[in-house]
Amino acid sequence: MSPSNSETYQNIQDALDKNPMLKALFDVPFAGIALLSEDGILLHCNHSFEDMLGYHTGDLVHGHFNKFVQAEDWAGLTENIPSLFAKKTTTIAGEIGLIGKEAHIYAANYQAKLIEILPEQSFVILYFSLNPILNQKNVSEKSKSASIYETIFDRTSEAIIITDAKSDGRVPDIIYVNQAFCTMSGYEAHECVGNQPSMLTGTETNLSELIRLGEYIKKEKEGVFELYNYKKDGTPFWVQFSILPIKNDAGICTNWVAFEKDITQQKNQHAQLVESETKFRSLVQNSAVGIYILDNEGFSFVNHKFCEITGYTADELVKIQLPKLIFPIDYLMVNKKIQDSLFGLTPTEQYEFRAIKKTGEVRWFETNGSRIILNGNPSIIGIISDTTERKESEEKIRIFSQAIEQSAASIIITNLASEIEYVNPAFIKISGYQKSEIIGQNPRILKTEFNEKNAHKEMWECLERNESWRGVFYNKRKNGEHFWERVVISPVFNAAGKKTNYVAVKDDITQKIQLENEKEKLIEELTVSLNDLKQFSFITSHNLRAPVTNLVGILDLLDATKIQDEETLELLEGFKKSTIKLNETLEDLIETLIIKSNKNILFKEISFEEIFTATCHSLAKQISEKNTKIVADFSEAPQHLMIKTYIESIFQNIITNAIKYAQPNLAPEITIKSYLHNGKVVLRFSDNGMGMNLEKIKDRLFGLYQKFHNNHDSKGIGLFLVKSHVHAMNGQIELTSKINQGTTITITFDNKDYA
């Protein structure tokens, strides 16, 4: 009924191959394990068992197990096996003598249990461990077996630690380490034995992993761990190890074995990789330019800067349709470039286009991308930047440089060491130097010894204070000719506020200075002449006046009644007329001179009515003689700040003129009115007199000694005096007139406060 042994053997092999857990159980390196059928046939054993008995791996194949057991022990082993199958006991244990290769006897402890490896088929599993005491006694044979283990263990490159096991999960003690472990840790084997594996831990050992390890030990589970440990000399190293509990027949964990591997290098490589990946990532993310990866589906990656310059979030950009991002006019161009690039038709290309930000704002972008294959897809990895400001400033620079190039003022730009970096064409024209001669030179090559002593010092002080300096230089051209320049020198700052250059803007004002000098000289000369002339006038009028007044005095004293001779009387009459005329003319001239040289006579609030009444009084004779009708109305502006003698003279002269130049057969009518116009006091005199043809006399109207009528007692000084008086009171005078229709004189007074 039961399958043949060979079939069973095969089934067990299959089961072991399929079940790694089971295989691991058999692969425990130093517990010898043998699997027996119910009738004592060896179905499987592990390498350790083979080693234990001095065989090579694979030496033992199935056969009856009794040939490996001393005959006297066989019955003891087999008599209890039926009770295992009958489930009366779970474990049987005992001591046994095993027969190894070349009939060596090994004393071993064993545990036997039932194990159900195949469905509904139970087998006996035997765990053997060599009894150290008995084998000690039997040194010749046992030590050989031990040395074989050690030889094997010590040859493996894997570090191995074997510990005992503590029942309550406490840290076990090391009972064995192999050569590889000693090489790895730097400890000698005897330094380790009796110690705990935790001897390798140190300050920076990863605690969480230690805790996990503790959990596994408590639960007697196998597992893989990585610890940051320390060698004997203190060098830290990463160790990866797997632990395996070894249990005795009673299922009690008796030992732990750990296989260890130094993974420091691996670890470091990984850390470096992670680090460089992180660095690269952060570099890309925090790059000052936008970085993107684009494939046929759209963006697969965008960095922070890209988001910032477009105003979209990374999530939005990954989902965005390109036509939404690119300005319609530029879209076809951009799309073609992307397609060409994706197909590998064009190499790396740089181009500009307009993009629409999330805010709707249109900006100029510049991009430069190259084709890569990413996850099997052709993609473009590129950088992008907002060049709007650069474009704008380029445009500005273009305009500015045009302006500078075409400026009529000469412009020099120097560096902070005063070396000329740029001059404009106007400079070349004015200075006579060629560009090649002047670049790199100091502007002081234009300097002459004639400048004001402190001008340059002041200029430098100003520039040191980061202020502009204005001044005038007397410089010389290349040909040695001197010229005047009006100069503004300013420091230039870069965007960071650091002074980088000086710029000088200079106007050639030589001609202007010459003209000004000439003008000043002329004014000086004229002032002297004028003063001389004034002095002369005073002296003349005074010197003339004395004899003239004497003549008047003599005439006053002459008694005509005493003269009998008719002719003498007639001559005397002519003498008298001429003298009076001479005196009057002289009086007028003097009065004019006084007005001209005395501008600061006291202003007072004066009533027009008062002046008018006084004038009528003094002119009473003339007024009544010609039946003159005068209508005066000063109600709108009764008074003003004036100089009394001047306003008296104005009334006197204008009324006198109106009477004098009345139309021959018409009684003179004079209307006088004062009023406010635009906040100013206006005084208007209108008459119905002869009037004048203003077209003809225009410029001479208010001139001195201009006579417009052949009237016998006209002296031509009246209007001149009126104008002088009005101007002396800061007023304006206007005259309108028509022949035979009369004359209107309008005087507008200034509002100034003369108090």
Place this chain on the structure above:
Amino acid sequence: MLKYVMLVDDDDVTLMICKLRLKKSQFCEEVISYENGSDAIQYFEDQMALAPEKRMAPELIFLDINMPVMNGWEFIETFEEKYQQAFPKTKIKILSSSVDPKDEERANTNNRILGFITKPLTNDNLLELMKTEAYKNNFQTN
């Protein structure tokens, strides 16, 4: 009519005319004349040498301004400084052909000066002068 009038003017024709005018207008009984300020000062200096009761104090001086040696203003200053107390009743009338308005202003600031007449001296001028309050107060109170 005043008793004693002094004329100070550098122009001899003016002096001649004035004397005639004063006489014709019966303005005063006696006229004394000098051609400049310092000669006129010398007169007062000479008078000071006499006993007070013998001194001849002019009641009015017609004084020109623009004169050589000592002009009218310098004369007034010297007079006020030295002879004012000895000749308290002597008044001054400026008689000038001066065209400087400052002279007229200055004449009005001094009590001793009865005012300013612009040359020539005429009968009308004298009549007007005699009508002024200043003239009446000074010469007709007693």
